[in-house]
Amino acid sequence: MTGPREDAAGLIGASRLYLPDAGRARTTHCGSVEAWEALLARSRERPDEFWADVARELEWMRSWDVVREGHFPHFKYFVGGVGNPTVNLLDRHLARGADNRLALIWEGEDGQTRFFTYRMLFVAVCRCANALKQLGVRKGDAVAIFTPNLWEAIVTVLACFRIGALFNTVFSGFSARSLRDRLESFQPTVVLTADEAVRRGQRLSLKATVDEAIADLPCVQTVIVVRRTGAAVAMREGRDRFWDDVMQSASPDCPPEPMEANEPGIVFYTSGTTGKPKGIVHAAIAFVVNNYVYAKYHLDHHPHDVLWCTADIGWLTMHIWGIVGALANGITTVVYEGAIDYPTPERCYQIVDRYRVNKIFTAPTAVRMLMRHGEGLMAPYDLSCLEVVALVGEPLNPEAWQWIYETLGKRRIYVNNTWGQTELSGCPLASAAWLTPMKPGSCGPPFLGADVDLVDDQGLPVGVNTTGNLVIRRPFPMMLRTLWREPDRFVRSYFSQVDGCYFTNDAAVKDADGHFWVTGRVDDVINVAGHRLSTMEMESAIMECPGVAEVAVVGAPDPIKGLVPAAFVTLKVGQAGSAETGQSIRTHVAESISKIAVPEHVIFTDVLPKTPSGKIMRRLLKEIMATGEVGSDVTALEDRTSVDKLKALVRAVL
16 A cells, blocks of 8 residues: 555545534534544543543442553453442442433334333343343353344343343344354354344244254253244244243343453454454453443443434444443333334435434445435424434545535534444544534544554555554544454454554554545455445455356445445356356355345356466456546456456446
8 A cells, every 4th residue: 555545545535524513512522623633532542541530430340450550462451340330330320319311212013012111121131141140141151143134133132131141133134144153153052033033024033044054962951932023933943942932021120240341241243354253252341331432432322312213133333322322321112123214215214214313323335225215205394303423334424424414414413423443343433423523434533542544565654645544543442442353353354464563454543623524445355335344254255156266255336235246157168158057156145144245246257367377467457447447557467467357347238
């Protein structure tokens, strides 16, 4: 990486700052822009002191001995401190009279609803925690959750926190094979699922998927089944239990399990460049402390707020913002089960209007979907309640930013585009609502306590307006602590590239105002509509198809999803590419991984750009898909004519 990418340079050059409204700044927790800047400076200059002050805003059973111990790759925060996550998500608010404040609003795609006050949610969590204990789950045991956005899943997550069990939520759109890959690694004793999922008006079997995934998997002793649709499902005697039956006799009183601040609580799988998912391990209490303060300032949370995080519970975004960030700040969180554009995109506006949502955390994909359908759909709804829209998942183009600010928000809202990763469990590049100047397309400056920098391939700092590798120079509490059962891979994946730094595998540019512009991945993982997918995992699935000799998968630009998978496929001698072959490949990827991983483009080619050693130069394929041309160095190619052949193929397909 030696110079500015032209697209990033153009965006930066055309960007301008939108200064915060002084009146709104006075209503924030800081009270002024100047006070915020002082807090930000203190968090960077005296980070341990800053994190200690944040932790003191929450409740502990025993205070810590040391704020921070160690450095990358092995570090700890609040060493010796003992507490429990749910005490700060539920009990703390009840002790301050929040019994009847609305905590959770759940809406199903079919219109069903459930409402929980903080007292009601507390009771449900305690019942679930006791039910898990009756099933033999103890502190440190593993519980897997394979459901869509059901209120029962939220309760189970909190119940695991309550008893100190480790939990992992798996995206319910994954195939049995992808689910099994994760369960084999995680080794849960209990799996929560549902009879069926409701998605775009269709019923999708989940229990059958779980049965297939756990066949001959001895670690799973119990499967808890939520009766979502009431469909008849096979129930294995002695192993399978219905949710209602399990919860019926459970006590509504469950004391919180004491946990040391660095004990693991979450194992979250994310795609890796080897095709094998990585189990990201987060410390439960440190996760709560960090996301409490980040949500507090990212979104300017106050007790009367109603937040809607549109993410699926199978992605960490929901846990960061919709569960922990929301409940730690004592607000109301909305959880919606289905597709946000079903039966029409009006569903988004209906939810905002119906529940008076004033804070939204979503993905640029959702915004571009709404843009495509036009502003006419907004007309019947009162959206004046909206105050803050925050985004994460993939780069936000300035046009989408302007649409949020001008059309959706009528210039009276704050737009907070952020950058984060599953490994970081939060957004260390972001703005503070009503306090940081907004800049369309950027991810904002480094946030509280985050030491973020850009370096070249030799690890040396790069200048302003120059593309570099995004690195983090100092740990913060909510960062990953290891990879589940893979400590060597943990060090190799994140700390072997630049000495003393966490390597994000993302590229970025910093502008003269200190705002960062994240331009894309430097590894082989792509973001598809906010979902991180491994190109290696997709390539492995395609290679299993009859007749396939070689394949390279790259991300191709898409106006709605940001990126979509494009597969360049070489067939075996005597095999010919056809529409039927392409559809067969798509079907196999859907069955092996998920529908979200299905290639948008399958391009059959008898040549791929390779080095003399046989390595496929995927960066050239990315350039061709993005621009139709190749502007980078091709001297390392074994056959330079391959580029022209591929350009012609792509033009014919697109």
